[in-house]
Amino acid sequence: xxxxxxxxxxxxxxxxxxxxxxxxxxxxxxxxxxxxxxxxxxxxxxxxxxxxxxxxxxxxxxxxxxxxxxxxxxxxxxxxxxxxxxxxxxxxxxxxxxxxxxxxxxxxxxxxxxxxxxxxxxxxxxxxxxxxxxxxxxxxxxxxxxxxxxxxxxxxxxxxxxxxxxxxxxxxxxxxxxxxxxxxxxxxxxxxxxxxxxxxxxxxxxxxxxxxxxxxxxxxxxxxxxxxxxxxxxxxxxxxxxxxxxxxxxxxxxxxxxxxxxxxxxxxxxxxxxxxxxxxxxxxxxxxxxxxxxxxxxxxxxxxxxxxxxxxxxxxxxxxxxxxxxxxxxxxxxxxxxxxxxxxxxxxxxxxxxxxxxxxxxxxxxxxxxxxxxxxxxxxxxxxxxxxxxxxx
Amino acid sequence: xxxxxxxxxxxxxxxxxxxxxxxxxxxxxxxxxxxxxxxxxxxxxxxxxxxxxxxxxxxxxxxxxxxxxxxxxxxxxxxxxxxxxxxxxxxxxxxxxxxxxxx
Amino acid sequence: xxxxxxxxxxxxxxxxxxxxxxxxxxxxxxxxxxxxxxxxxxxxxxxxxxxxxxxxxxxxxxxxxxxxxxxxxxxxxxxxxxxxxxxxxxxxxxxxxxxxxxxxxxxxxxxxxxxxxxxxxxxxxxxxxxxxxxxxxxxxxxxxxxxxxxxxxxxxxxxxxxxxxxxxxxxxxxxxxxxxxx
Numbered sequence: 001x002x003x004x005x006x007x008x009x010x011x012x013x014x015x016x017x018x019x020x021x022x023x024x025x026x027x028x029x030x031x032x033x034x035x036x037x038x039x040x041x042x043x044x045x046x047x048x049x050x051x052x053x054x055x056x057x058x059x060x061x062x063x064x065x066x067x068x069x070x071x072x073x074x075x076x077x078x079x080x081x082x083x084x085x086x087x088x089x090x091x092x093x094x095x096x097x098x099x100x101x102x103x104x105x106x107x108x109x110x111x112x113x114x115x116x117x118x119x120x121x122x123x124x125x126x127x128x129x130x131x132x133x134x135x136x137x138x139x140x141x142x143x144x145x146x147x148x149x150x151x152x153x154x155x156x157x158x159x160x161x162x163x164x165x166x167x168x169x170x171x172x173x174x175x176x177x178x179x180x181x182x183x184x185x186x187x188x189x190x191x192x193x194x195x196x197x198x199x200x201x202x203x204x205x206x207x208x209x210x211x212x213x214x215x216x217x218x219x220x221x222x223x224x225x226x227x228x229x230x231x232x233x234x235x236x237x238x239x240x241x242x243x244x245x246x247x248x249x250x251x252x253x254x255x256x257x258x259x260x261x262x263x264x265x266x267x268x269x270x271x272x273x274x275x276x277x278x279x280x281x282x283x284x285x286x287x288x289x290x291x292x293x294x295x296x297x298x299x300x301x302x303x304x305x306x307x308x309x310x311x312x313x314x315x316x317x318x319x320x321x322x323x324x325x326x327x328x329x330x331x332x333x334x335x336x337x338x339x340x341x342x343x344x345x346x347x348x349x350x351x352x353x354x355x356x357x358x359x360x361x362x363x364x365x366x367x368x369x370x371x372x373x374x375x376x377x378x379x380x381x382x383x384x385x386x387x388x389x390x391x392x393x
Numbered sequence: 394x395x396x397x398x399x400x401x402x403x404x405x406x407x408x409x410x411x412x413x414x415x416x417x418x419x420x421x422x423x424x425x426x427x428x429x430x431x432x433x434x435x436x437x438x439x440x441x442x443x444x445x446x447x448x449x450x451x452x453x454x455x456x457x458x459x460x461x462x463x464x465x466x467x468x469x470x471x472x473x474x475x476x477x478x479x480x481x482x483x484x485x486x487x488x489x490x491x492x493x494x495x496x
Numbered sequence: 497x498x499x500x501x502x503x504x505x506x507x508x509x510x511x512x513x514x515x516x517x518x519x520x521x522x523x524x525x526x527x528x529x530x531x532x533x534x535x536x537x538x539x540x541x542x543x544x545x546x547x548x549x550x551x552x553x554x555x556x557x558x559x560x561x562x563x564x565x566x567x568x569x570x571x572x573x574x575x576x577x578x579x580x581x582x583x584x585x586x587x588x589x590x591x592x593x594x595x596x597x598x599x600x601x602x603x604x605x606x607x608x609x610x611x612x613x614x615x616x617x618x619x620x621x622x623x624x625x626x627x628x629x630x631x632x633x634x635x636x637x638x639x640x641x642x643x644x645x646x647x648x649x650x651x652x653x654x655x656x657x658x659x660x661x662x663x664x665x666x667x668x669x670x671x672x673x674x675x676x677x678x
Contacts, residue, residue, distance in 0.1 A: 098526065129621055133549040140557025144529060147564055151522060163568070166561060173557070190621050401603045403505045403538070407512055407531075409596030414516025417588035422567055423521060426528050429559065430512050433535055436551075444542045452619050452627050456635075458547055462554050463639045467646035469559045473566045474653035480570040 006296040009036075010122045030115075033125035037114045045267045046076035052313045059317040083260040091154060091253050098152035103254065103261040106145035109138040110265045113272040118196050120285045120298030131192040132184065135276055136177055139231065142269065143169050146240075149262070150250035161249025164324070165240035168230055171331040172237075176227035178339035179220040182346030183211055183280045192276075196284030206290050209354075210283035215363040216345040219370065221281035223339055225308075228273035230331070232266060234312060236319040239327060274308040275301075334377045341369040400441040407434035421476045421486045425469065432465045501541055508534030525563045532556050543618045 004011075017029045050065065050073055057064025065072035090099055116131035118124040128134050143166050150162020184190060187198045201208040211217035230237040233249075241249030251262040278284060282304050285297035322330070345362045352358035408431050415427025436458045443454025476486055483490045511530030518524050532555040539548035619627075628636055 098523075128545065130545050130549055133546065133553065137549040137552035137557070140553050141533075143561055144526075144556060144564075147561070148526065151564070151568075159568075163565075166565070170558075170561065188622065398603060399501070399505070400538070400542075402600055403508065405596055405599040405603060406509055408599070409592045410509065410512045410516055412595060413588045413592030414512075416591060417585045418516065419584070420521055422563065422570070423516070423524055426515055426524060426563065429528065429555075430515065430531065433531065433555075437535060437538065440539055440542055440544050440547065443544070452624065452631075455544055455547055455619065455624070456627065456632050458544075459550065460632075460635055460639055462547075462550055463643060466554050466559060467643050469562055470650040471646050471653070473562055474650035476566060477569060477654050486570045 002294045002296070006121055006298075008296075009120070009298065030125060034111070034115070037125065038111065041114065041268060041271055042264075044271060045264055046080070048267060048309060048313075049079070050076050052316070055310075055313050056317040080260070084257055086256040088256040088258060089253075093154045094253060095152040095154070098148050099253070102145050102149035102152060103258045103265070105148060106142055106265045107261050107268070109141045109145070110268045110272065112138045114268075114275070116192050117272065117275045118193050118279060118284050119301050120296070123285075123298060124193050127193050128191065130190045132180060132190045132195070132280075135192075135272075139269075139272075140173065142265070146250050149254070153250075153253035155253050157246045157248075158250050158252045161240045161246050161252070164246075165233060165250055168233070168237060168240060168327060168331075171328060172227045172230035172335070175223050175331065175335035175339045176231060178336070179223040179227065179342065180280055182216055182220050182342050185343070185346050186211070186350055192279050192284075196279055196286060199283040200286040201290040201293075208283050208286050208288050208290070210281065210286070210288070212281040212283075214349060214354075215359065215366045216342050216349055217281055219338065219366045220342050220346075221277065223335055223342070224277055224281065225311075226335065228270075228277060229312070229315065230327075232270040232273060232312075234266075234270065235316040236322050237327065238321060239324060270309070270312055271305070274305055274312070277308060278304045329377060334373050338369055338373055341365065397441060397445040400445075401438060404434045404437040404441065407431075407437065419488045421479060421488050421491070422473070424488060425472050425476070428472075429465065429469065432461065432468075436461050498541070501538065504534045504537040504541065507531075508538065521567050522564060525560060525567060528563070529556055529560045532560065545618075546621055546624055 013029055013032060016032060017025050020028055053075070054064045054072070065075040068074040068078045090096065113135050115126040116124065116128055116134050118127075124131075126134075146165045146169070147162050150158045150160075150165070153159075183195060187195045189195060189198075199208060199210050207213070212221045229235075233240050239245075241251075251259060254262060278301060283300075285301045287293050287295060287300055345365050348365075349358050349362050352361050411427045411430030411434060413427075415424050415431065418424055418427065439454045439458040439461065443452075443458070446454065479491055480486050508531050511527045511532075511534060514527035515524045515531060518527060532551060536548040536551040536555075539545075539551060
């Protein structure tokens with residue numbers, strides 16, 4: 001029973017493609033998987049927008065959307081219909097071709113990144129040997145789409161937003177990629193499926209071997225997550241679209257459905273980065289404890305994904321926006337050196353083994369690097385509790 | 394037809410296009426673009442000969458292309474930095490403006 | 497030869513032609529990206545997965561971004577002046593066309609090009625990594641040194657050098673003139 005439930009979608013796909021001739025079978029399977037990914041994450045996108053608005057409203061002591069459907073939970077459908085029927089305005093001076101292509105050039109690579117995520121046992125749409133590299137290659141090409149959108153609009157705010165976005169995404173791409181190299185070194189593979197399988201509990205162990213349970217893995221996971229926040233342009237790294245400074249950043253001049261595409265690409269990028277964080281550090285579809293193995297694998301994946309998305313919403317609701325210099329300092333003076341220190345730490349862990357020796361050697365290195373780099377980042381400034389002269393305490 | 398021939402023809406055409414552009418355009422950035430296209434054409438022929446060539450070593454051609462990509466990235470970074478310096482001195486990126494030996 | 501290859505080849509060559517002939521430099525840089533992506537597709541079709549994805553990561557993710565950044569930083573010279581003196585195009589076309597013709601003739605005239613029809617076994621990423629660390633370790637180190645040197649060199653070049661700017665912007669006759677220029 002548990003095994004059937006676990007392989008439900010795999011069997012379904014197999015049944016759908018079995019009658020087809022051998023030559024086109026993998027392509028059809030890929031197309032069906034892509035359709036399923038679009039449907040599932042499209043729905044996830046809608047639900048997440050509503051949940052996010054409700055949760056942030058709760059944090060800010062207001063109600064949030066509460067008119068459409070039960071408790072306002074059909075708000076996303078109303079919003080979707082609204083953006084579909086709105087007029088699509090293109091500025092007269094805009095570069096028409098590039099302006100039209102930019103949302104597509106942003107959305108296509110983001111959707112492609114989902115192809116290499118293992119959603120469950122045997123549930124990778126495209127099980128590439130170089131899956132991780134595919135993820136980063138597709139993610140890197142979104143920067144150009146951001147530039148296309150900002151430049152083609154012929155609007156100084158959109159151009160400023162695009163320059164900010166590119167500078168930020170380039171800077172945070174280094175720790176984003178470097179933090180995963182440790183996992184690749186330990187696993188010895190770039191294939192996402194193999195990375196997940198290496199994190200399953202060994203026979204006889206009660207705890208899974210998730211990378212986040214190691215000193216270097218914990219640090220790399222946090223770095224990866226922070227870089228993922230920055231890559232998806234979300235608070236506290238939402239300078240490219242800071243409303244109070246440059247109106248809406250690189251997609252000011254987009255309206256109607258094209259705006260919805262930008263919005264959707266941002267959320268899908270957040271989902272795929274979270275999914276990759278789950279795959280690399282949180283054991284993908286494996287259960288945390290060996291006795292929980294009976295739960296279907298895809299449930300684990302989506303459960304962990306949900307937790308990370310809740311974290312994204314929580315951070316957005318509670319952190320203020322960074323300044324540009326703070327953003328750059330943080331990327332280049334803190335995250336990049338820390339990611340570089342984590343690399344040899346992972347190598348030491350590989351040779352010292354998983355026992356107490358590994359912990360004894362690697363944990364002080366990671367903690368020491370964190371403390372020293374943090375001290376040097378803060379510098380001589382004293383951080384005290386802020387005292388408010390006029391506000392009542 | 395032998396599969397190596399169309400691949401090589403693509404590489405040759407790419408090289409010729411890049412060379413024509415690099416000679417004709419006078420914006421320094423676009424000349425650099427032409428050089429990048431020529432480098433990519435050379436890369437393509439490396440990969441083609443790796444795939445179809447007689448060399449028994451399975452990886453040499455691939456490695457050459459890989460190193461060539463890394464060197465091309467360094468070349469682009471330094472070249473563009475030079476163009477920025479040129480722009481600062483001359484207020485233009487036209488190569489015709491960079492014809493004097495004096496700074 | 498599959499139709500996919502011909503499609504990718506047309507994409508690559510079309511992008512290259514557009515990159516070299518369009519008037520707006522930013523359009524040229526964006527067409528160049530089409531060429532890079534098409535070439536990456538050709539590499540994937542040839543079985544060089546690692547190389548194709550590295551191509552996208554390095555060229556689309558870094559080189560193209562660098563190009564458009566510099567294009568925007570040097571704005572003001574945005575118009576390319578190539579239509580002012582079209583006489584430069586004819587010799588360039590002659591040289592490029594001549595070279596292309598000769599090379600194509602060489603390729604077509606080779607009877608011995610039927611070198612290997614059976615595909616080689618495609619190396620895995622692990623094999624690639626192992627040969628990078630054994631047979632190719634010296635080139636790898638040299639490339640590392642080169643990249644570091646290029647990084648430092650580019651940063652030093654591009655850093656604004658305010659002290660020298662007044663003298664470099666033209667012949668300075670006296671110190672006072674240099675001061676007023678600043």
